[in-house]
Amino acid sequence: QSVLTQPPSVSAAPGQKVTISCSGSSSNIGNNYVSWYQQLPGTAPKLLIYDNNKRPSGIPDRFSGSKSGSSATLGITGLQTGDEADYYCGTWDSSLSAHFVFGTGTKVAVL
């Protein structure tokens, strides 16, 4: 069971905006960088956001990331049908048994 909690699903019409929350604690999100991954059906995850709010080359600025305290948020504006996918947050957990953790995952549906 993941220590990072995400809503199971979010949805919106094409062109609209969605936000996905990722809730953790001081041992993970609160003191480490957050990254976000997009997993299209049947494919490997792809890096969307790193270091809380940076986009890799080739990722459109419709995708944005932010962090506040022990929570992080992924925003997607101008929603497109091609954005239908599962999205995961991830970060390092600095507890006694330090390890990388992923969020529970959120399915984005374009209505």
Place this chain on the structure above:
Amino acid sequence: QVPLQESGPGLVKASETLSLTCTVSGGSISTFYWSWIRQPPGKGLEWIGYIYYSGSTKYNPSLKSRATISIDTSKNQFSLKLSSVTAADTAVYYCARGIGSYYVLYYFDSWGQGTPVTVSS
């Protein structure tokens, strides 16, 4: 980003050892944190562990010391062995390149396509 490719048996018998290899193409295996990540059918992602190019390793405590990751820099490959497998280890296994500092992982910027592994009884 660099291309990564997983290889290994797609079927493993329960109680035996799962063995996978990841080949890194088009770039050096040095300086990064080479990781294994898995995804059970219909479920989320689980980080298994990493090996730094120097040979230092870190594992997910949930695997209770069943995982071993090794590296062969001369072949640009790193490998995973998972012992005493059960049906719960059935998953798609991904290798990935991790970016980090001082043995703390920040993110994964390159992923293999994934290889499905089924544990049979």
